[in-house]
Amino acid sequence: MRFLRIPLSVLAIALLGATPAGAAGILIPEDKKLPPLAMVKHKVTVVIDEQVALTTVEQTFRNHTDRNLEATYLFPVPKGASVDRFTMWVNGKELGGELLDAKHAHKVYTDVVRRTQDPGLLEYLGNSLMKLSVFPIPPKGDQKIKLAYKFVAPKDGSVVEYVYPLKTDGKATRTLEEFSVSLTIKSRHAVQNVYSPTHAVNTVRKSDKEVSVTFERKQALLDKDFQLFYGHGDKDIGLSPLVYKPIQTEDGYFMFLISPQVEAEKKRVARDLVLVLDTSSSMSDIKMQQAKKAVKFCLSQLQPEDRFGVVRFSTTVTKFRSELVAANTDYLDLATKWIDGLKTSGGTAIWPALNDALAMRSSDPSRPFTMVFFTDGQPTVDETNADKIVKNVLAKNTGNTRIFTFGVGDDVNAAMLDQLADSTRAVSTYVREAEDIEVKVSGLYAKISNPVLTDVQLATSENVQLHEIYPPKLPDLFQGTQLVVIGRYTGEGPSVIRLTGLVGKERQELVYEFNFPGKTESDVGKDFVEPLWARRKVGYILDQIRVNGEKKELVDEVVMLAKRYGIATPYTSHLVVPDSAMPVVSPVPVRGGVANEPAPLAAPVAAAGGFAPGLATGSIGKPGRVEDFAKEQAKGEKGDGKALAANRGLETERQVKDALKSLNANADPAQRARLADEIKKLAVQKKTWDDSSSALRGRERGAYQSGQLGVDLSCAANNLRNQHRVSLTANRQVQGRNCLEIGGVWIDDGFQPNTKVVTVKAHSDAYFRVLEKQPQMKDVFLLGNHLVWVTPSGTALVVDLSEGQEKIEDNEIDALFVGKS
Numbered sequence: 133m134r135f136l137r138i139p140l141s142v143l144a145i146a147l148l149g150a151t152p153a154g155a156a157g158i159l160i161p162e163d164k165k166l167p168p169l170a171m172v173k174h175k176v177t178v179v180i181d182e183q184v185a186l187t188t189v190e191q192t193f194r195n196h197t198d199r200n201l202e203a204t205y206l207f208p209v210p211k212g213a214s215v216d217r218f219t220m221w222v223n224g225k226e227l228g229g230e231l232l233d234a235k236h237a238h239k240v241y242t243d244v245v246r247r248t249q250d251p252g253l254l255e256y257l258g259n260s261l262m263k264l265s266v267f268p269i270p271p272k273g274d275q276k277i278k279l280a281y282k283f284v285a286p287k288d289g290s291v292v293e294y295v296y297p298l299k300t301d302g303k304a305t306r307t308l309e310e311f312s313v314s315l316t317i318k319s320r321h322a323v324q325n326v327y328s329p330t331h332a333v334n335t336v337r338k339s340d341k342e343v344s345v346t347f348e349r350k351q352a353l354l355d356k357d358f359q360l361f362y363g364h365g366d367k368d369i370g371l372s373p374l375v376y377k378p379i380q381t382e383d384g385y386f387m388f389l390i391s392p393q394v395e396a397e398k399k400r401v402a403r404d405l406v407l408v409l410d411t412s413s414s415m416s417d418i419k420m421q422q423a424k425k426a427v428k429f430c431l432s433q434l435q436p437e438d439r440f441g442v443v444r445f446s447t448t449v450t451k452f453r454s455e456l457v458a459a460n461t462d463y464l465d466l467a468t469k470w471i472d473g474l475k476t477s478g479g480t481a482i483w484p485a486l487n488d489a490l491a492m493r494s495s496d497p498s499r500p501f502t503m504v505f506f507t508d509g510q511p512t513v514d515e516t517n518a519d520k521i522v523k524n525v526l527a528k529n530t531g532n533t534r535i536f537t538f539g540v541g542d543d544v545n546a547a548m549l550d551q552l553a554d555s556t557r558a559v560s561t562y563v564r565e566a567e568d569i570e571v572k573v574s575g576l577y578a579k580i581s582n583p584v585l586t587d588v589q590l591a592t593s594e595n596v597q598l599h600e601i602y603p604p605k606l607p608d609l610f611q612g613t614q615l616v617v618i619g620r621y622t623g624e625g626p627s628v629i630r631l632t633g634l635v636g637k638e639r640q641e642l643v644y645e646f647n648f649p650g651k652t653e654s655d656v657g658k659d660f661v662e663p664l665w666a667r668r669k670v671g672y673i674l675d676q677i678r679v680n681g682e683k684k685e686l687v688d689e690v691v692m693l694a695k696r697y698g699i700a701t702p703y704t705s706h707l708v709v710p711d712s713a714m715p716v717v718s719p720v721p722v723r724g725g726v727a728n729e730p731a732p733l734a735a736p737v738a739a740a741g742g743f744a745p746g747l748a749t750g751s752i753g754k755p756g757r758v759e760d761f762a763k764e765q766a767k768g769e770k771g772d773g774k775a776l777a778a779n780r781g782l783e784t785e786r787q788v789k790d791a792l793k794s795l796n797a798n799a800d801p802a803q804r805a806r807l808a809d810e811i812k813k814l815a816v817q818k819k820t821w822d823d824s825s826s827a828l829r830g831r832e833r834g835a836y837q838s839g840q841l842g843v844d845l846s847c848a849a850n851n852l853r854n855q856h857r858v859s860l861t862a863n864r865q866v867q868g869r870n871c872l873e874i875g876g877v878w879i880d881d882g883f884q885p886n887t888k889v890v891t892v893k894a895h896s897d898a899y900f901r902v903l904e905k906q907p908q909m910k911d912v913f914l915l916g917n918h919l920v921w922v923t924p925s926g927t928a929l930v931v932d933l934s935e936g937q938e939k940i941e942d943n944e945i946d947a948l949f950v951g952k953s
Contacts, residue, residue, distance in 0.1 A: 156298045156305070156354055157207045159193045159266065159275065164247060169193040169203065172274055172308045174354070176296055178315040180285060183292055188280045194308065195275065200268035205229075205277055206240065207263075208256035208297045213283035220264055220279040229264035229279070237261035242903075246895050249917060249933065254903070254910040255299050289646060290365055291372050293657060296358040311352035315345040317362055324370025325363040325389035325614060329660040329858050330356050340393045356858075359657060361389075368393055369585060369609065371631055371644045375621070376661040378868075380651040383620045385661045386598070390631065391614040392584045401583065401636045402437040403500040404456055405430065406489045409471070410507035410540075412446040412480040419540045422569040423506045424471055426538065429573050430504060431467060433581055434459035439499075441492050442467055445485035446478035447513050456492055481513035483521045486535075486552075490528050498637040500583050501533050504576070505552070508540040518548035526555055532587070534558040534608065536580055538573075539843060546846035547679055554675075557587075557607050560850070562843050582611035585633035585640070592630070596623040596648045602668035603853065609633070616856045618665045624650040660858040662865075666697040671852030674701065678849065695881070696870055698863025699852070758877055758932040762920040763885045765874050866912050869922060878919040880928065889920075889928045890948065893936035902929070905945045923948040 159169045172192040179186045195201050205220075209231075220229045232240065237260055241253050262279065269275045285294045296313065313331070317323050322340040326333075328347075336344045345360065363372030369392050377384030407427045415423065427442065434440055438459040442452035452470050457463045486505065493501045515521055525535070537549035539562040546562070553560040558580075563572045588606040592598055601619035609615050629644045652658065670693050673686050687703060694704040864871050864878070871878045892898040894917040903909050912921050917933040925948050930936065 156296070157189060157191050157205065157277070157279075158244075158305075159203045159205050159269075159277070160244065160247075162202045162204070166197070166201070168248065169195060169201075169269075169275070170308055171305055174307050174311045174352075176313045176315075176358070178294065178296070178313070179318070180292070180294060180315070181318045182320065183285045183287060184282060185285045185294055186280065186282045187296065188278070190276065190278045192274050192276045193269075195269045195271060195273055198271045200271060202265070202267040203269055203275075205264045205266050206244070206261060207279065208237075208241075208253070209260035209262060209281070210283065210295050210297055211256075211259050213260070213281075220262075220277065222264075222266055222275070222277055227264060229262050232261040232263055234258050234260055242900055246900075249895055251894075251913045251916065252299070254913055256297065257903075257907070257910055259297075289373070291361055291363050291374065294360045295657065298354040299357040305354045307352050307354070310348065310350050311354065312348040313346065313358055315360065317343045317345070319364060321364045322366060322370065322393055323362055324365045324393065325372040325391050326360070327362070327372075327389050327614070327616075327856075328358070328360045329664075329856075330359045332857065333360070363389065367642055367644075369631065369642055371629060371642070373629065373644075373646050374658050374661055375648060375652065376658045377621075377624075377649055377652050378659070378662075383599075383622050384624075384648065384652075385665050386619055386621050386648075387658075387661045387664070388590070388617040388629070389614060390588075390609060390617065392609060392611055401498070401500060402435075402439075403502065403583070404439045404441075404494060405434065405580075406441040406443060406456075406492055406501075406503045407431070408443045408445065408485050408489050408503060408505045409474070410446075410480065410485075410509065411444045411474050411476050411478075412509060412512075413477050414480065414509040414543065415476045415540075416508075419508050420474075420476055422563065423508075423540055424474070426506060426569050426573040427471055428468055429570060430577055431459075431464055433577055434464070436460055439494075440467070441489070442471065443485055443489050443492075444474055445481050446476070447481060448478070449481060449484050449488050451488065451492075456494060479513040480507070480509045480511055482507065482511040483515040483524055484513070486521070486525055487528060490525070490533060493531050493533060497531075500586060501531060502558075502580050503533055503535045504538060504580070505535055505549075506538045506540060507544060507549075509543050510545045510548075518545050522548060522551045522555065525552060529556060532556070534580070536576060537561070538563070538576065540569075542843050544843065546843045550675065550846055550850075551679060554605070557605050559607070560846065562847060580610070583608050584611050585609040585631075585635060588615070588631070588633040590617065590629065590631060592621075592648075593627040595625050596621055596627040600665075600669065602665070602672060604672065616854075618661065618668055618856075620665065621648055624648050663697050663858065664855055666693050667699055667852045667855045669693060670699050670701060671849045671855070674849045674852070678846075696863065696865070698872075757935065758918050758920065759889055759891060759930050761877055762879045762883055762928075762930070765879060766883055766885045766887075864915065866915065866921070867908055871915065871919070871921065873915075876916075876918060878915040878921075880920055880922040882922045883920050883928050887922065887928045888926070889930050890940075890944070891930040891932055891936035892940060893938050894918075894931050894933040896936070896938040898937045898940035899931065901940055901942070902945055905942060906949055924951045925949065 156174065157171075161169065170193065172194050173190070174192075175190040177188045177190075189207070220227055238257060240261055240263065241257055245251055245253050262281070264277075266275060266277070285292050287293075294315070313333075317326070319341050323337075323343050326335050326343055326345060328345075331347045333345050333347045336346075338344060343362070347358070361372065361374060363370055365371070369390060372389040374387040374389070375384055376386075407430055409423055409427055411420070431440065431442075436459060439456040440459050440463075441456050444450050444452075452467050453463075486503075489503055489505075510516075511518065511521060515524065529535075533556060535552050535556045536558045537553045537560045539546060539549050539560065542564065544562075546560075549560045552558075559576070561572055561576050563569050586608045588609055590598060590601070590606065598619050598621050601617060603617070606617065607615065626645070626647050629646055630641055631644070632639060632641045634640070670690055673690050677683070677686055677690075690701050691703050693699060694701045863873075870881045872881055873879075892902065899913070903913065912919065912929075913931065917931060919931045920928050921931075922928050927948055929948060
């Protein structure tokens with residue numbers, strides 16, 4: 133979770149109110165005084181058979197007025213889709229709609245943008261459009277529309293992409309009730325590496341050639357298109373490459389999705405497992421019950437061909453049996469009874485316990501050997517220096533044993549547990565007393581239960597080099613899991629990707645052919661790879677700082693990446709934004725253009741009017757100017773920075789209380805509960821970053837390596853290191869420029885107070901002429917109705933909803949897009 137840089141009082145309004153405009157099908161009344169109708173339900177069912185995608189959409193809209201309405205239904209066709217079937221039903225009757233090509237659809241899109249003053253539909257310029265007249269829509273009633281269309285999903289190499297249009301960056305639609313996507317993939321060839329960068333989908337493999345994908349949310353925010361990739365392949369382990377290279381002269385970015393076929397389960401290798409359990413006196417009754425439950429769960433998952441050991445430690449170390457024993461019913465029952473009888477007492481002898489557990493490894497290299505280490509505290513017996521314990525383990529671990537660490541409670545040395553796991557290609561997991569340990573353990577066990585490929589390595593042909601790969605040490609590949617590897621590449625052209633590793637004691641190599649592009653177009657749909665790479669890199673740098681202390685070059689790198697990609701870190705608390713983007717909210721006037729205090733609550737403003745959040749109002753209530761506001765921010769940035777920091781809206785206790793007070797007493801109880809929970813999470817996460825920032829800057833290593841703060845910081849960094857889904861943030865890379873959202877205004881970070889400006893009024897003839905002459909500007913205009921963007925000429929183009937040129941000559945536009953000499 134990351135923070136939105138607007139006051140939480142405004143966040144409350146944003147979550148309670150849904151803006152009316154949106155894509156994915158909108159119903160617009162003929163009465164121009166009325167906004168698009170609210171969406172109640174939205175259900176999408178997709179069947180992709182050999183790339184042919186049949187999409188069925190069911191949407192329900194609500195007429196809140198007291199009269200019959202006539203309206204026009206519009207549905208943007210996915211880009212590149214060649215529709216050969218289009219049917220639509222209204223009130224159970226099949227009606228004939230009109231399919232407009234891109235040229236005729238352009239005028240409809242721009243007319244809707246002018247009317248609603250919502251630039252979101254600019255996303256679909258260049259797309260076809262389905263159009264249907266609907267009448268009558270009963271007063272205070274709902275209108276259900278169902279449509280179906282078929283097209284061939286595009287394929288790039290071995291990877292197929294499916295996109296369902298939902299995105300509206302200007303304003304985001306929120307369904308009043310549920311939104312769901314149910315997608316079935318069928319193929320004659322094996323379906324591999326199903327992945328969505330936009331939505332947290334649930335994937336169920338019915339077989340290697342049929343996969344089910346689902347997503348469901350109540351009161352869902354439809355803020356980005358639903359995007360899904362899947363690969364085809366005939367190898368036991370599938371590798372699907374996704375690459376993005378926006379600038380030809382710079383290195384590109386890659387994401388490799390790696391997963392085994394379902395049938396690979398038949399090749400399961402017998403394994404050895406040792407469970408190490410902390411029984412020191414610091415283990416409370418609740419912790420001990422949790423730990424025992426976790427250990428017994430792991431034992432219950434073993435197969436008869438496996439072997440196991442159990443080690444308990446406090447002041448001394450005791451083993452269930454001196455050597456590994458077979459995972460048969462007799463030994464498993466005896467081990468369960470032995471675990472039930474364990475009591476807590478004494479100190480915490482971590483190094484002796486790890487040393488004895490490592491010594492249990494057999495000399496047979498064909499059997500994978502894994503340790504799971506459960507502890508709730510810090511070393512107090514024998515070796516107590518955490519750094520020395522890690523070094524001792526690495527020296528002892530000559531057999532490449534994987535050590536999965538499991539921290540119970542908040543008193544552990546998180547830095548030590550993370551190092552033990554990372555250095556052995558394993559993972560660390562933490563469970564708090566209030567959490568369900570079974571969920572955490574089952575997730576952990578899925579990572580260690582059935583290794584398919586160990587000691588994984590990647591390489592390419594000499595014409596392409598991979599670098600800055602995350603994770604740097606590739607973890608083992610397990611049955612039923614998917615490995616996501618992100619990095620950068622140098623070079624271009626046809627190449628082979630070599631994936632090597634051990635299957636048991638035999639080394640295996642798989643070869644995949646792929647053409648690394650010298651440049652990709654910005655609209656190919658894989659631009660999410662770059663920001664995900666940046667987040668993973670920041671997570672690993674923060675780990676290095678946490679373990680080894682601050683170094684200026686590492687801190688500078690974190691700050692640079694955080695500012696460019698909008699990443700929350702202890703060094704950039706002003707950039708904290710949410711993982712799930714909020715819709716553009718109602719305007720919040722700021723005293724004198726600088727938010728020195730939490731802004732007062734503001735009522736929602738209709739889509740057709742209003743002024744930008746954060747803009748000062750004049751003496752007679754006239755909206756403030758975007759240009760003046762941007763210059764004020766630029767002065768703050770170059771000066772003492774107080775103006776800029778204040779407008780970044782860092783949450784305060786008062787703002788949390790304001791947000792809670794703003795909840796309508798008559799609001800849906802479930803909605804109120806969700807908002808209250810969201811506010812609590814925001815406050816907790818902000819405290820984590822603030823506390824860690826203070827500790828890191830104070831060079832107090834113990835303060836951020838152990839205890840609750842150490843666990844919090846470890847979990848936060850781990851989320852960054854393993855992030856594999858995009859999220860909208862308050863920083864955007866738009867047409868090669870970095871823009872930052874401040875108080876509802878998007879400002880190019882290259883803008884300075886003395887920058888020359890040209891201001892156009894949003895949705896005026898001048899606005900659309902710029903768009904017509906420079907179609908790529910739709911990406912800029914999608915930011916909203918209040919923005920400042922530095923053009924290639926060095927002059928800033930200002931878009932303001934309240935004022936600006938309504939006409940502009942073509943030569944003026946041309947001059948903006950001529951690069952500086």
